[in-house]
Amino acid sequence: MAIDVKGYSYFIERGDDKRWVATVAEYPELRGVSRIHNRALNELYAAVEAEVLRRYHAGEPIPAPPKKQPNLLKTLGLT
Incomplete structure (x- = not known):
């Protein structure tokens, strides 16, 4: 069973070891x-x-992905 999990709050950074x-x-x-x-x-x-x-x-409970935030640039009419 495939589940779309890309709606969660992901972060990525480079560590001191270049990983x-x-x-x-x-x-x-x-x-x-x-x-x-x-x-x-x-x-x-x-x-x-x-x-x-x-x-x-x-x-067990499964955290829901956060609600999609509105596109700020679109809201301001900049796109």
């Missing part, structure tokens, strides 16, 4: 780490999907 570290606010215990930016994100997406499935099967 990319991807984290997600809704699941602070999960991270993706790689020397390649996209690989770190994809690793984290897979970990979040696995955690959502685990929680679903265990009957």
Whole structure:
């Protein structure tokens, strides 16, 4: 079963060791780490999907992704 988990609050930064570290606010215990930016994100997406499935099967609560924020530039008429 594939689940779209890309609506969560993801962050990525480069560590002192030159590796990319991807984290997600809704699941602070999960991270993706790689020397390649996209690989770190994809690793984290897979970990979040696995955690959502685990929680679903265990009957545990699943954090909802935040509501989509309006496009500020569009709201201001700048696009």
